[in-house]
Each structure stands twice: as structure tokens, then as C-alpha cells.
Amino acid sequence: MKADQTLDCMGLYCPIPIIKTAEKIKQLKRGEVLEVVADDKGVKQDMQAWCEATEHEFLGVEGDSGEVRVYVKKTHD
Amino acid sequence: MAEKEKLSIVMFSGDLDRALAGFMLATTGASMGMEVKMFFTFWGLNIIKKNEGGIRSKGLVKKMLNFMNRGGSKRLKMSKFHMLGLGTGMMKGLMKEVKMPSIDEFIAMAKDMGVKLLACSTSCGIMGIPEDSFRSEVDSIVGAAYFLGEARQSKVSLFI
Structure with a gap:
């Protein structure tokens, strides 16, 4: 999937990838896509829940547990 | 988004592990757009x-209590395997390996994210802890009614 920006969260555990995502998303423009690369096993469900709570769009997951790529579309400021 | 959902957390324990759990949830809640208060x-x-x-x-009694129960983020012990500091030190080492923030870093992060830190007035009174004993990040000293007022309006309330 194509992304406008990437956030490297390899080696980091919950909740740091989520907190970094919340910080990073502020730098994106509305409509842009953020790719988060992580190896924390919880990141798929966590990011989905985070998107539901913050009303950003969860676009999906690529890769497996070794290196997961999750995609989030910024839908509002 | 509509009005912010609230998360209120009672931090009763002074154990390092529980403190970490509390700050993890507080900062995650704030990152999810919640208004977070820690009591x-x-x-x-x-x-x-x-x-x-x-x-x-x-x-005398309060002086003794505060001498034996000095506190401070750097003096917190784990609830298990403290082993005169050896176990707690090892756990801090393991956390550092995965770049998990320390309590001090969590406090700074939480404040940056708008989390409010509140101290219980009754505990301060009973234990004889003056207001200037607390770090500057603490927002105010409040009572049980204030907490319950917040908890009533909170979507999530936790006791740690």
C-alpha cells in the first residue's frame, strides 16, 4: 500500500507505537496515509481500536508477526 | 469529534509495576482522544x-512515616522480586532495552498530552505530606467528591 509517511516502531511495545502514531498523525495533511511498521503482536488490534476511538480510517494490515505494516488514513484535523 | 470521553484513574499503589500500568493506560487514553485525570x-x-x-x-509519627516512606519516582519498588533493589534494577534494565519510558518520562509524556495529575487531600493530611513535597507537574490537591464527580462522567474508571 502506498503511504505518505512512515513511522518506524520496530522493537517497541504497546502502548508506545500508538502514542507515537497519535503524535505523528498531527504532521500529516487530511487525506494522507501513515504507514506504521512494528513487530509488537498487539499492534493490529490496537491500531484498529485507536482508529475507532479517534475516527481516523483504518486501511488495513500487511505482513505477518515478524514485521507488520499498518495503514491509517488521516480523516480530520 | 463530539465531546471528549473521560478516563479517571485512582492511583492507590506506590508499586513501580502498578504505576507503570497506570501511566501506560493514561497516556494511551490521551492518545485516543480521551480527557484523562489521575488521582x-x-x-x-x-x-x-x-x-x-x-x-x-x-x-513525630508523621516524621517517622515520611522518613520510612520517602517516595519519589526513582525510589519506587516492584510489588514482586524487588530483592533489595536487584530485581527492580533488572526490570528497569529490561524496560530500557525496549525503549519503554521510565516513570519520569511517562509523567512528562502524560503532561504533554494534557493528562491531569491530582493528589488526594485527605491522604496528604493524614500522612502529613505538605504540598511542596510534590513535583511541579501535579495540577492540584482534591478530595473524594471531586474524584467521584469526575468518575460519574467518565466512560472508564480504574482503581490501580
């Missing part, structure tokens, strides 16, 4: 005491 009471007050200087309390 520190009883042993939990140790988490937000300054690391340096003494606790200037009045009366």
Missing part, C-alpha cells in the same frame, strides 16, 4: 513526590 492517593502519592529534598512534616 493519586495513599501509597500512590509516592509516585508524584519530588525525588530530591526531604518531606517537611510536623509531629
Whole structure:
């Protein structure tokens, strides 16, 4: 999937990838896509829940547990 | 988004592990757009005491208590395997390996994200802890009614 920006969260555990995502998303423009690369096993469900709570769009997951790529579309400021 | 959902957390324990759990949930809640308030009471007050200087309390019993129960983020112990500091030190090492923030870093992050830190007035009174014993990040000293007022409006309320 194509992304406008990437956030490297390899080696980091919950909740740091989520907190970094919340910080990073502020730098994106509305409509842009953020790719988060992580190896924390919880990141798929966590990011989905985070998107539901913050009303950003969860676009999906690529890769497996070794290196997961999750995609989030910024839908509002 | 509509009005922010609230998360209120009672931080009763002064154990390092529980303090970490509390800050993890507080910062995650804030990152999810929640309005977060943490109420520190009883042993939990140790988490937000300054690391340096003494606790200037009045009366022998309170002086003894605050000498033995000095507190401060750097003095917190794990609830298990403290082993005179060896176990706690090892756990801090493991956390550093995965770049997990320390309590001090969590406090700074939480404040940056708008989390409010509140100390319980009754515990401060009973234990003889003056207001200047707390770090500057603490927002105010409040009572049980204020907490319940917040908890009533909160979507999530936790006791740690």
C-alpha cells in the first residue's frame, strides 16, 4: 500500500507505537496515509481500536508477526 | 469529534509495576482522544513526590512515616522480586532495552498530552505530606467528591 509517511516502531511495545502514531498523525495533511511498521503482536488490534476511538480510517494490515505494516488514513484535523 | 470521553484513574499503589500500568493506560487514553485525570492517593502519592529534598512534616509519627516512606519516582519498588533493589534494577534494565519510558518520562509524556495529575487531600493530611513535597507537574490537591464527580462522567474508571 502506498503511504505518505512512515513511522518506524520496530522493537517497541504497546502502548508506545500508538502514542507515537497519535503524535505523528498531527504532521500529516487530511487525506494522507501513515504507514506504521512494528513487530509488537498487539499492534493490529490496537491500531484498529485507536482508529475507532479517534475516527481516523483504518486501511488495513500487511505482513505477518515478524514485521507488520499498518495503514491509517488521516480523516480530520 | 463530539465531546471528549473521560478516563479517571485512582492511583492507590506506590508499586513501580502498578504505576507503570497506570501511566501506560493514561497516556494511551490521551492518545485516543480521551480527557484523562489521575488521582493519586495513599501509597500512590509516592509516585508524584519530588525525588530530591526531604518531606517537611510536623509531629513525630508523621516524621517517622515520611522518613520510612520517602517516595519519589526513582525510589519506587516492584510489588514482586524487588530483592533489595536487584530485581527492580533488572526490570528497569529490561524496560530500557525496549525503549519503554521510565516513570519520569511517562509523567512528562502524560503532561504533554494534557493528562491531569491530582493528589488526594485527605491522604496528604493524614500522612502529613505538605504540598511542596510534590513535583511541579501535579495540577492540584482534591478530595473524594471531586474524584467521584469526575468518575460519574467518565466512560472508564480504574482503581490501580
